[in-house]
Amino acid sequence: MKNSLGNPARGDGFYDRSKEIKKIYRVLETGASIYLAAPRRVGKTSILKHLEEFPQEGYHFIYVITESVDDPNEFFKVIFEEVIKSDVIKKIEQLSSAITSAIAGLMGIVKKVGPVELREKEDVNYYDAFVELLSHIKKEHGQVIIMIDEFPQTIQNIFDKHDKITAANFILKNRELRHNKHALDKVSFIYTGSVSLFPMIQKVIELTSINDVRTVDVHPLDYDDAKDFISKLMDNEEFTLDNDMIDYVLERVKWLIPFHLQLIQQEIVDVYESTNNPIDKAAIDQAYDQIVHSRNKPQFEPYFSRLTKIFKDSEYGFVLEVLTYVANNDVIDNMVLSDKSVKHNIEDTKNILDILEGDGYLFKQDDAYRYTSPILQSWCKKHICK
Amino acid sequence: MESKIYNPAGQPKEWLIEHFVVRTNVFEKLFKDLQSGKMQYPEQHYLIQGQRGMGKTTLLLRLKYEIEKTPKLNAWLVPVFFNEESYDLTTLSNLWEKLLKYLDNLWQTGGEYYKRTDEFVGTADYEKSCYALLVSILNKEKKKLVIFFDNFGQLFLDNLSDKEQHRFREILMNCNDIRIIGASAVVLHDLHDYSKPFFEFFRIITLEGLNKDETFQLITKLQDKSEKKINLEKNKAKIETLAILTGGVIRTIMLLYEVILTDEDGTALRDLDNILDRITPLFKHRIEDLPAQQRKIIDVIAKKWDAVSTKEIAENIRENGQPMPTKLISAQLQQLEKNNVIEKKQTNTKNHLYQLKERFFNIWYLMRNGDRMDKCRVVWLTRFLESWYDDEASIGDFIKRHVKLLRSGKYDPLSALKLAEAWTNSSKIDLKNQALLIKETAEILNEDQKKSLPRVSLEKLIEAVKLLREKKAQEALALLQSVDQKSDKVNQLIVLCYLDLNHPQKALDILNLIPSSSSEIFKPYLSGWCYLILGSPNKAYKLFEHAFEKEINKKRKGVIAGAIGSLYKSIANDNENALKYYSLALQHDNKNVYSDIIDVYTINEDYENLEKYLLKAINSGKIEFEKDLIELYLFRYKDYKKAANQITKGLKTKIADGDFLFYKACLSYFHFHDNGFEKLFLDAKKELLQSGNSMGANYKRVIIILSFLYIDIKSKDKALKIVNELDHTNGIEHLLKSIIYIWANNATDAFKIIKKYLTTASRQELEFNNNLLELLILLLLTKKQYHFTLTLFEKEDLNFKDRFKPIYYALMHHMKDEYPNEYLKMGDELKQPVADVLKRIEEMAVEYA
Incomplete structure (x- = not known):
């Protein structure tokens, strides 16, 4: 298996996440839409890409990334275009001639559709166009799943470019779409993104606006899967890692998300290449230490920079101080949290800590918080604590 | 050779391949990845970072050439090299346009591909359409692109708008037709830059400066291809010294290699002169390329040598008689940092420090543009580096050695003067060493030269006052003593320093220099203080008497008497005189000394007098002292007998008085050391409850005492339970x-x-x-x-x-x-x-x- 560090894992690089995929299908069977929740870098996008490439029979997945979208109409336009361009429509076209003529009709609205020739008229309401497109999809065509990556970022973009009301209306418009009679039972959505959805929603509107969306959590790999994952990554290498060494790798990494396993595997290869010695515990320790080298900054910096999107001003100051404190001291208890909250003038620390826990930074044990990932802790200690 | 060193792209392909002797590991690693990546899915993108002259461009070109000559790759992979002159590549659509033109040129289409973009001009989706066109052409031709993009950060990434940044990430995440290997001289230090959404798709490869061994290795390999041979082993130490100065920059190392060839016997300093001459065109170019304001800033930073703050820079730049605004300087510094000319040193405040990144460039600047003193600093630097390489001596050791040299009489006075001048302006040397250096240097200078020695400024006097306030008497004294003209003010401060440092005789000597008319109360009071410490209480007594009598205001007299009493008490341990003055203070309405009197008797464990004074107070009608007396016996003196008597006395007259019941309970505990004390207090609490006194002070006091007891025995749960009964009103x-x-x-x-x-x-x-x-x-x-x-x-x-x-x-x-x-x-x-x-x-x- 190829180490696809930095990119969503595709093809040979994708590790079978059958538990998560089963969970997703179980929800989709009910016709509900999903929020795929997980800390960043746990493998959300890889799962979406895998669903798109290898769907179960009767399902059509369309992957849409709306990270750069900053306008509601543009959002629906992007979805509309991606759906029309997708293999799904091609497959459905083969089944039904009605849809071909329907699309032709819709093309009247937007003139031509195709990768290059695409044109637009002024003032096209793409929400309406999209709903009309959906109206031509029949239940027997199969269930269409539109997977929207970086949805929370889109909300943020709209909020930044327009205002809170526009962003709130956008969220409500998406709810309306999910409940539209042409979408019900035929079309579901999977929303995800590297920024947490719920705090983003809360910034603009009540959480009840998405209470029809079911949350599916993507968890780190369990121990056996992680072991298998490392073994598969090692398949392509000139040298091997024996069982004890793999155990030791997992013991060091502790938080077994594919990304961190890829990171350490990459560094183990690096250590091997520079020494040409068989990999022992000392070599694994060296590889572990190398992970937090500044060359991996692009991989780790977003863990901390994304916090600026979720928390503002004194809240951000508090969060950063808590994370740096835990990095240096391994643990933070209620009393130290109280001290930091006074320093930053924070009344409600619970909500903040819940987010940090939900997003995989910290976990609570015996009334105190620790880093979920020792790697993240080491990174913070070396690069964020100054 | 020099022209080739500066412009890798202008070198013939074969020459570059032949002379590619370092960075081979990173080349092999990248090429392996290019070879194995079939681009079925999006592949890893790379960003190579490093200072100018580190070999980034050479590495990109080497990779491009290798793809071109590898049939398995060149059949489907088209390498594109964008060099530093691609100034028009500032937006995503520019990139697609440029690639379309490149393909037009490569496949000689007569400009057909680019022409097709005319259709999209003016549409909102122009960029997307151009991108889609490019991808469709590549798919049709069954080709993929690898873009080697030199100066990628500054030319391209930095110019993308927010929306383009997100769009770029979408493309990187999903596009399997293009991969990018960029190089950037801009080192992105802070968190903010890496928060740009697309960075996580790049693997960063940092080209560090060559270390000593790699430098040696580079020179060894260059030797293989050179006709002139040098004795590498003999020159090893010299190569190391100069490798430090160049910061391991390949380009500069290659220059110094030539210098070593031509100058085998020179010292490092002489080598330095040679290289400085040779390198002038490059560095001069570097300075002249900068906008005027940045040049001024560089001038200040270079001449300062050590890292400086924005504020310091502002203080040194004037434009039309006005200081340059710090905001403007900060903006220019950011730019200079991005361009790798300067380096930011993080501090724990918001005010960061800046210095020239390549120290060799700084040395060149000082040699070429500095005045006498700047040149002197470079000599110091070189000597420092040489000595550091000898035995890793610290600055302190350096000074020691230097002083020894000065004392040997062999040191050149003018050089010594330069060094002393340089050190005086350095923040790295402490005041003690600074004074030592000036003193020792003065010894070998003639009268004329001595005039050039730096003087201690008035600012230092102000600093001394501040130090004294901060109770740093020793440091304050050192500064005050170096003031040439000593005013009464200075002398008074020196007296206080000496008193702080417990040198009363020295303080007295200085006090004698102050005329009596200067400050009549101040002088006798301080003199008395000195004599007290010196153990001459009689003299002190007279002086204090003088100070006391001179004052006419009754209240102030009381205050002075109290202060004198306290001096006797705390300095001379003379309680007799202390009490005398306290008594005088009482006579002059200074009631604050009452507690001092009790203190004296307390310290002396003089129960008799203490009791006497309390009883005196009680007798004078202040009945509240009755309880104080019990509490004194009970809690302070632990005279349980007297306490018991007093309590019994109280209980006789006031049987149901809660206070006395409470005291009785306390007595049971303190006097009889009953293990069941907890029960006794709980009983007392119960009694108080039954007497209907649960809301009164006594009840609370029981709870309070119990709380204290639980704190005492560290019984947290019981303490928490009992304290919850308090409604915390007092x-x-x-x-x-x-x-x-x-x-x-x-x-x-x-x-x-x-x-x-x-x-x-x-x-x-x-x-x-x-x-x-x-x-x-x-x-x-x-x-x-x-x-x-x-x-x-x-x-x-x-x-x-x-x-x-x-x-x-x-x-x-x-x-x-x-x-x-x-x-x-x-x-x-x-x-x-x-x-x-x-x-x-x-x-x-x-x-x-």
Whole structure:
């Protein structure tokens, strides 16, 4: 298996996440839409890409990334275009001639559709166009799943470019779409993104606006899967890692998300290449230490920079101080949290800590918080604590 | 060769391949990845970072050439090289346009591909359409692109708008037709830059400066291809010294390699001169390329040599008689940092420091553009580096050696003068060494030369006053003594320094220099102080008498008498004279000394007099002293017999008096050491309840005492239970409750109580509860509630900073990262008390776990 560090894992690089995929299908069977929740870098996008490439029979997945979208109409336009361009429509076209003529009709609205020739008229309401497109999809065509990556970022973009009301209306418009009679039972959505959805929603509107969306959590790999994952990554290498060494790798990494396993595997290869010695515990320790080298900054910096999107001003100051404190001291208890909250003038620390826990930074044990990932802790200690 | 060194793209392909001798590992790794990546899915993108001259462009070209000559790759992979001159590549659509033109050119289409973009001009989706066109052409031709993009950060990434940045990430995540290997001289230091959404798709490869071994290796390999051979082993130390100066920049190393060839016997310094001459065209170009304002900034930074702050730069630049605004300087510094000309040194404040990144460039600048003193600093640097390489000596050792050389009489006076001048302006040398250097240098200078030696400025006098206020008497004294013209003010300060340092005779000598007319009360008072320390109380007595008699205001007389009494008490341990003056103070309405009198008798354990004074007070009609007397016997002197008598006396007249029942309970505990004390108090509590006194003070006091007892025996759960019965209406209750809450890690409720209490409590009440307050504050520190505690110290009306000074500095010890200067203000006399507090806090952490 190829180490696809930095990119969503595709093809040979994708590790079978059958538990998560089963969970997703179980929800989709009910016709509900999903929020795929997980800390960043746990493998959300890889799962979406895998669903798109290898769907179960009767399902059509369309992957849409709306990270750069900053306008509601543009959002629906992007979805509309991606759906029309997708293999799904091609497959459905083969089944039904009605849809071909329907699309032709819709093309009247937007003139031509195709990768290059695409044109637009002024003032096209793409929400309406999209709903009309959906109206031509029949239940027997199969269930269409539109997977929207970086949805929370889109909300943020709209909020930044327009205002809170526009962003709130956008969220409500998406709810309306999910409940539209042409979408019900035929079309579901999977929303995800590297920024947490719920705090983003809360910034603009009540959480009840998405209470029809079911949350599916993507968890780190369990121990056996992680072991298998490392073994598969090692398949392509000139040298091997024996069982004890793999155990030791997992013991060091502790938080077994594919990304961190890829990171350490990459560094183990690096250590091997520079020494040409068989990999022992000392070599694994060296590889572990190398992970937090500044060359991996692009991989780790977003863990901390994304916090600026979720928390503002004194809240951000508090969060950063808590994370740096835990990095240096391994643990933070209620009393130290109280001290930091006074320093930053924070009344409600619970909500903040819940987010940090939900997003995989910290976990609570015996009334105190620790880093979920020792790697993240080491990174913070070396690069964020100054 | 030099022209080739500066422009890798202008080198013939074969020459570049042949001379590619370092960075081979990274080349092989990247090429392996290019070879194995079939681009079925999006592949890894790379960003190669490093200073100018580190070999980035050469590496990109080497990779491009390797693809071109590898048939398995060139069949489907088209390498594109964008060099530093691609100034028009500032947007995503520019990139697609440029690639379309490139393909037009490569496949000689007659401009067909680019022409097709005419259709999209003016549409909102122009960029997307161009991208889609490019991808469709590549798919049709069954080709993929690898873009080698030199200066990728500055030319391209930095110019993308927010929306383009997100769009770029979408493309990187999903596009399998294009991969990018960029190089950037801009080192992106801070968090903000990496927050750009697309960065996580790049693997960063940093090209560091060559280390000593790699430098040696590079030169060895260059030797293989050269006709002139040098003795590498013999030149090893020299190569190392100069490798440090170049920062391992390949381009400069290749130049110095030639210099070593032509100058085998010169010292490092002479080599340096040679290279500086040779390298002038490159560095001159570097300076001339900069805009005028940046050149001015570079001039200041280069001449300062050590890292400087924005403020310092601002102080040194004037434009039309006005200082350059710091905001403008900051903006230019950012630019210079991005361009890798300067380097930001992080400090723990917002004010970062800046220095020229390539030290060799800085040396060149000083040699070429500096005045006499700047050149001197470079000599120092080289010597420092040489000595560092010899034995890793510190600056202190350097000074020692230098002083030894000066004393040997062999040192050139003018060089010594230059060094002394340079050191005087250096922040890295302490005052003591600075004074030593000036003194020793002066010894070898003639009178004319001595005039050029730096003088201690008036600013230093102001600094001395500040130091004295901060109780840094030794440092203050050193500065004051170096002032040439000593005014009365200076002398007075010197006296205070000597008194602080316990040198009374020296203080007296200085006092004698002050004319009597100068300050009549001040002089006899201070002189008396000196004589007291010197053990001449008679002389002191006369002088104090003089000071006391000169004052005519009755109240002030009382104050002076009190102060003199305290000097006798604390300095001379002369309680007899202390009491005399306290008594004088009492006669002059200074009631504050009453507690001092009790203190004296307390320290002396003179129960008789203490009792006498209390009884005197009681007899004078102040019956509240009756209970004080019992409490004195009971709690302070533990004279249980007298306490018992007093309590019995009280109970005889007031059988149901809760106070006496309470005292009786206390007596049972303190006097009889009954193990069942807890039960006794609980019984007392019950009695008080039955007598219907549950809302009265006595009931509360039982609970309070029980709370104290539970704190004493560290029974947290019982303490928490009993204290919850308090409705915290008075000070002790507030404090006990907050202490126990903090102990139980309930900071939120404790803070509420403390805040409420401190806004309502009177000064007297706070005085009364001093010990509890102290315990509370210590416990707050034990439980690491530093910021909340600080808010207490910051309330000026509470005056906690004075009252709990050692605790305050213990707090500052814990917060010295946030308030580094505050901790430094601590006087020497506080060191031990603060250490004691810190020790106590450690103990309490165990006791109050």
